[in-house]
Amino acid sequence: MTHVPVVETSTTGTDQRKVIHIMTNTVLTPPAAPKAADERVASKGAITTLLGRPEFGALVGAVAMFAFFALVAPVFLQPSSFATVLYGSSTIGIMAVGVSLLMIGGEFDLSTGVAVISSALSASLFSWYFGTNVWVGVVLALIVSLAVGFINGWILIKTNLPSFIVTLATFLMLTGLNLGLTRLIGGSVSTPSIADMDGFESAKAVFASSVNIAGVDVKITVFIWIALVAVASWILLRTRVGNWIFAVGGDDKAARAVGVPVVRTKIGLFMGVGFCAWILGMHNLFAFATVQSGEGIGNEFLYIIAAVIGGCLLTGGYGSAVGGAIGAFIFGMANKGIVYAEWNPDWFKFFLGLMLLLATIVNLVVKKRAETK
Amino acid sequence: MAKISWRKVAVAAVMVPALALTACSSGGGRAPEPSTGEGAGAVAATPKIKVALITHAAPGDTFWDTVRKGAEEAAVKDNVDLQYLSDPDGGRQAQLIEQAIDQKVDGIAVTLAKPDALASALKKATAAGIPVVSLNAGEDRFKELGAFTHFGSNEKIAGEAVGEKLAAEGYKHPVCVIQEQGHVGLENRCAGVKEKVPGSEILYVQGTDMTQVESTVTAKLQASKDVDVVIGLGAPFTLTILKSVAGAKSTAKVASFDMNPELAQQIVDGKVLFTVDQQPWLQGYGAIDALWQNTRGGFEIGGGLPVLTGPAIITPDNAAEVLEFAKEGVR
Numbered sequence: 001m002t003h004v005p006v007v008e009t010s011t012t013g014t015d016q017r018k019v020i021h022i023m024t025n026t027v028l029t030p031p032a033a034p035k036a037a038d039e040r041v042a043s044k045g046a047i048t049t050l051l052g053r054p055e056f057g058a059l060v061g062a063v064a065m066f067a068f069f070a071l072v073a074p075v076f077l078q079p080s081s082f083a084t085v086l087y088g089s090s091t092i093g094i095m096a097v098g099v100s101l102l103m104i105g106g107e108f109d110l111s112t113g114v115a116v117i118s119s120a121l122s123a124s125l126f127s128w129y130f131g132t133n134v135w136v137g138v139v140l141a142l143i144v145s146l147a148v149g150f151i152n153g154w155i156l157i158k159t160n161l162p163s164f165i166v167t168l169a170t171f172l173m174l175t176g177l178n179l180g181l182t183r184l185i186g187g188s189v190s191t192p193s194i195a196d197m198d199g200f201e202s203a204k205a206v207f208a209s210s211v212n213i214a215g216v217d218v219k220i221t222v223f224i225w226i227a228l229v230a231v232a233s234w235i236l237l238r239t240r241v242g243n244w245i246f247a248v249g250g251d252d253k254a255a256r257a258v259g260v261p262v263v264r265t266k267i268g269l270f271m272g273v274g275f276c277a278w279i280l281g282m283h284n285l286f287a288f289a290t291v292q293s294g295e296g297i298g299n300e301f302l303y304i305i306a307a308v309i310g311g312c313l314l315t316g317g318y319g320s321a322v323g324g325a326i327g328a329f330i331f332g333m334a335n336k337g338i339v340y341a342e343w344n345p346d347w348f349k350f351f352l353g354l355m356l357l358l359a360t361i362v363n364l365v366v367k368k369r370a371e372t373k
Numbered sequence: 374m375a376k377i378s379w380r381k382v383a384v385a386a387v388m389v390p391a392l393a394l395t396a397c398s399s400g401g402g403r404a405p406e407p408s409t410g411e412g413a414g415a416v417a418a419t420p421k422i423k424v425a426l427i428t429h430a431a432p433g434d435t436f437w438d439t440v441r442k443g444a445e446e447a448a449v450k451d452n453v454d455l456q457y458l459s460d461p462d463g464g465r466q467a468q469l470i471e472q473a474i475d476q477k478v479d480g481i482a483v484t485l486a487k488p489d490a491l492a493s494a495l496k497k498a499t500a501a502g503i504p505v506v507s508l509n510a511g512e513d514r515f516k517e518l519g520a521f522t523h524f525g526s527n528e529k530i531a532g533e534a535v536g537e538k539l540a541a542e543g544y545k546h547p548v549c550v551i552q553e554q555g556h557v558g559l560e561n562r563c564a565g566v567k568e569k570v571p572g573s574e575i576l577y578v579q580g581t582d583m584t585q586v587e588s589t590v591t592a593k594l595q596a597s598k599d600v601d602v603v604i605g606l607g608a609p610f611t612l613t614i615l616k617s618v619a620g621a622k623s624t625a626k627v628a629s630f631d632m633n634p635e636l637a638q639q640i641v642d643g644k645v646l647f648t649v650d651q652q653p654w655l656q657g658y659g660a661i662d663a664l665w666q667n668t669r670g671g672f673e674i675g676g677g678l679p680v681l682t683g684p685a686i687i688t689p690d691n692a693a694e695v696l697e698f699a700k701e702g703v704r
Binding site for chain 1: 399403437438582583584585595612620
């Protein structure tokens with residue numbers, strides 16, 4: 001359909017294999033009549049294009065799982081149950097959007113689980129301690145979340161350490177700060193309730209309300225999730241920034257050589273994760289009015305699992321936002337499906353691990369076959 | 374270029390909260406002068422002793438806040454220098470005990486959630502002549518591990534108390550929501566309930582993520598329409614379960630274990646049937662006070678038996694009184 005300017009100029013270049021490779025991932029449908037006979041920009045059939053999409057394997061998995069649970073637990077198909085599954089998926093999915101983009105950009109973030117809680121805590125404790133309108137806390141939390149993302153990215157760029165180490169350090173530091181500051185300011189390890197403060201109702205309407213669709217209450221996080229996926233997909237596929245993200249994830253030295261602002265892109269990606277953490281943190285706060293400072297630990301892996309099941313490569317340069325969303329949806333279906341099917345949950349983690357393994361293998365096979373065709 | 378814009382961000386980061394201070398809330402927020410329950414009475418005239426309280430608490434659990442408050446209040450009264458340490462890992466909790474022995478403390482209060490992991494460390498404490506009491510977990514093992522008494526509530530008995538009350542009120546299908554899979558104490562509570570109400574089921578949720586707790590309980594209520602009561606095993610989880618019940622448009626009632634101010638309020642309002650309190654404040658207070666009594670006159674309270682701090686059942690009839698203390702962080 002449409003072309004991104006950067007892509008067009010690069011295809012005429014002499015030897016920019018990396019950038020051309022990016023293009024094949026980026027363009028949804030190739031041009032109808034390729035001008036050059038170069039096989040790298042040649043037209044592919046619709047099925048090959050679909051098979052080559054990063055989220056294809058996940059999509060197959062999601063359909064299979066949906067059919068499976070629909071068979072073993074008929075209650076799974078009832079609209080209100082489906083809304084519950086979507087809610088469970090959205091609280092993973094919102095974070096998976098930022099984490100997927102970051103992973104395509106070649107980095108990952110272990111601090112995301114606690115960063116969500118840090119955001120909720122800073123909004124709650126600030127408003128409570130100073131007795132302000134809660135919206136003031138909401139804005140402060142956004143600043144804190146973006147700052148955490150910025151610091152992650154900045155340390156990564158300055159030190160050249162792997163993101164595993166940098167974000168592991170911020171994960172530990174945030175865990176400690178969450179506990180220490182909450183106890184210091186609030187006097188207890190969970191925050192005092194802010195349900196009776198000004199602005200709570202309006203903030204709740206924005207971050208934690210339900211929308212009634214044909215008699216079924218659907219949580220607002222589901223719509224926020226879908227909107228975030230749409231925006232992230234647009235950024236990835238239709239903007240220059242999207243090309244930068246693929247480029248820095250593929251090979252940041254090559255990307256730098258062709259003029260991609262690597263530093264800004266990477267820091268921006270970490271701040272994007274921070275933004276998602278803020279949204280989910282605000283949901284946590286306004287849905288429950290109090291926040292326990294020890295929450296969130298371990299969730300970072302769920303976000304990474306969602307992105308990986310959705311076809312994002314741990315090495316970067318490949319993946320999609322829709323894939324991360326499908327990954328989160330698979331997680332939500334498995335998590336809630338086991339309850340609907342009334343199975344013994346002792347085995348849940350085992351199945352989750354098995355699913356992760358299978359999904360990544362399917363992705364690998366599908367990708368190889370699509371590339372050799 | 375980029376640097377200048379970051380500076381703007383930094384300025385904004387400082388300015389926004391500063392300006393925001395003028396946007397005050399008309400209700401709620403921090404009370405102007407929080408009342409303190411500590412240090413109200415006279416301090417014991419005995420020489421200062423050093424006591425270590427070593428628990429298996431996971432960081433950030435409100436329950437242990439209350440235990441610690443009880444211990445701290447006893448420490449202030451009894452002229453005790455209290456050191457609070459915790460680690461959920463059995464091996465590391467044992468190391469904390471050994472460190473306390475190295476520091477030559479005058480008493481050790483310890484939770485025996487993983488008794489076998491702590492056995493050798495506690496043997497060293499006994500050999501060094503340090504008096505030990507246990508609290509919260511380990512009432513069947515405290516004696517063989519060298520503690521002279523135990524402060525706690527039997528989880529199984531507490532579960533049975535809940536089951537008995539539910540059965541008496543005619544409930545048939547309770548769902549017992551466990552927030553930490555494989556936690557012995559929580560499993561015992563649900564086992565106690567099941568003993569009295571055979572139709573009860575267990576539901577596991579991921580306690581570290583409230584949104585997942587809410588949606589999983591909602592899913593359960595949608596799947597099993599015959600559920601008539603949902604039991605939360607901790608105050609914050611019960612409050613979340615209330616949202617699930619409303620979200621699933623279920624008619625199921627809610628009962629609970631443990632206590633916090635919001636839960637007490639819900640019981641006063643009749644939204645929660647009752648809760649079973651094991652009175653954690655008493656566990657912390659009792660353990661420290663027992664160690665002080667031991668150094669004061671060689672007393673060993675309990676007569677070799679555990680001192681039970683619960684279960685105390687809080688219903689709408691007595692919740693209002695408890696609420697006052699819950700707000701202080703004592704209940």
